[in-house]
Amino acid sequence: MDLTRQDNPDTSLTKNIFSPKCTSSGSTTLALITGFQYSKNLELKSVIVDIYLVHKYCVEKGFKTYIITDIEEDVIGNFGDSILHDEMVTGDAIDFVKENLKQKRLINIKTVSELTNKVTKFLKHEIYKNLFFYYSGHGDKGYFYVTEHERIQMKMFREIIEESVHSQTKILLLIDSCDSFWAPLQYEINKSGQSVFTALSQVPPRREIVCICQAEKHSYMNNHGSVFTRTIMQLFRKNIITLNHLLLETNQGLKNSHCCKIYCSIYGENSLWDWVRRAPVHIDKYAFFA
Numbered sequence: 001m002d003l004t005r006q007d008n009p010d011t012s013l014t015k016n017i018f019s020p021k022c023t024s025s026g027s028t029t030l031a032l033i034t035g036f037q038y039s040k041n042l043e044l045k046s047v048i049v050d051i052y053l054v055h056k057y058c059v060e061k062g063f064k065t066y067i068i069t070d071i072e073e074d075v076i077g078n079f080g081d082s083i084l085h086d087e088m089v090t091g092d093a094i095d096f097v098k099e100n101l102k103q104k105r106l107i108n109i110k111t112v113s114e115l116t117n118k119v120t121k122f123l124k125h126e127i128y129k130n131l132f133f134y135y136s137g138h139g140d141k142g143y144f145y146v147t148e149h150e151r152i153q154m155k156m157f158r159e160i161i162e163e164s165v166h167s168q169t170k171i172l173l174l175i176d177s178c179d180s181f182w183a184p185l186q187y188e189i190n191k192s193g194q195s196v197f198t199a200l201s202q203v204p205p206r207r208e209i210v211c212i213c214q215a216e217k218h219s220y221m222n223n224h225g226s227v228f229t230r231t232i233m234q235l236f237r238k239n240i241i242t243l244n245h246l247l248l249e250t251n252q253g254l255k256n257s258h259c260c261k262i263y264c265s266i267y268g269e270n271s272l273w274d275w276v277r278r279a280p281v282h283i284d285k286y287a288f289f290a
Contacts, residue, residue: 028129029275031063032122034115036070036137042148047071049225050136050176052096053233061275063132068107068118070147112152116160123164130275131171133161136226139177158211167207172276175213176229185209185263193244193270198263205265210243210273215261227254239277243270 035051037044051067058065109115123131138145145151154175161171186205187195214228231253232246240246243262250260 027062027064029061029063029132030122030126030128030130031058031065031132031134032068032119033058033065033134034068034136035134036146038070038138038145039148042138042145044137046225047136050229053225053229054134054136054174055096057233057236058132064128066107066122068109068115070109071106072108110147112146112150115146115152116157120160120164123161127166128169130273131161131165131169132174132276133171134174134176136176136229139175139179141179144175144177162206162209165207169207170273170275171207171209172273173209173211173213174229174232175211176226177214184261185211185265187264187267187269189243189247189262189264189270191244191248193242195264195267195269207265208269209263209265210269211263212246213261213263215259228259236272236277240272241277243272246272 031054033051033054035047037047048071051069051071055065055067107118109118135144139154140151142154143151144154144157158173161173165171184198184200186198186200186203188198190196212232214226228250231250235246235249235253238249240249243264247260247262254260
């Protein structure tokens with residue numbers, strides 16, 4: 001059964017009608033990077049590598065960047081030596097951890113309410129044209145975990161984000177967790193680049209959102225961090241233009257045709273926005289507040 005749309009849907013949300021005033025930072029894009037290490041029962045020590053890779057990318061792009069995490073102590077531990085010779089993670093990763101833990105630049109949270117309060121505070125403080133949100137941690141059946149015992153429904157958290165930003169802010173969600181069908185949007189991008197109906201396809205979109213998520217029941221991590229995050233960061237730097245190309249390359253890179261899912265709220269959306277893939281700028285590698 002062909003579920004691709006055949007009619008001509010309303011494309012009013014795709015018009016370039018949003019012209020935000022300049023933020024105090026001079027950046028039109030906000031990046032919120034969240035990653036959780038947890039306690040021993042759920043421990044993900046190498047999540048710091050994911051945070052490092054995504055932070056490095058966002059700073060290169062000139063995004064105003066914040067990191068929200070539960071990491072408090074020096075977490076280099078036994079995997080420190082193993083990342084020194086990695087092609088994407090060099091000794092800078094260790095410097096990154098030491099410097100930013102020492103300077104208390106990592107915004108530490110312990111509860112779901114602290115997470116939602118911090119996120120809404122950042123989103124409502126200034127008007128941004130674009131929002132890049134990244135999550136690395138445990139997920140299960142539509143929820144992601146902030147602590148071993150506290151979790152929040154993915155759909156609910158996405159709605160909090162939506163309600164906290166300007167109606168014309170474009171949102172890119174990059175979600176790396178197990179079982180992260182991140183509250184599917186109105187359409188799913190298939191390998192041919194077509195927008196395929198989802199259960200929400202009859203719900204009018206409130207804004208432009210693209211969600212790239214790790215769709216496996218069990219995601220793969222090692223001392224070099226998440227393979228999914230690493231693959232996406234590599235592909236973003238290749239200046240890939242279309243979402244279906246990104247989908248194909250990600251699944252090919254992970255050798256799993258079902259590992260990555262890409263959803264969007266607007267019918268026919270099949271481009272990775274230029275603010276995601278534009279040429280990098282030169283900024284201090286440890287900069288958090290651009």
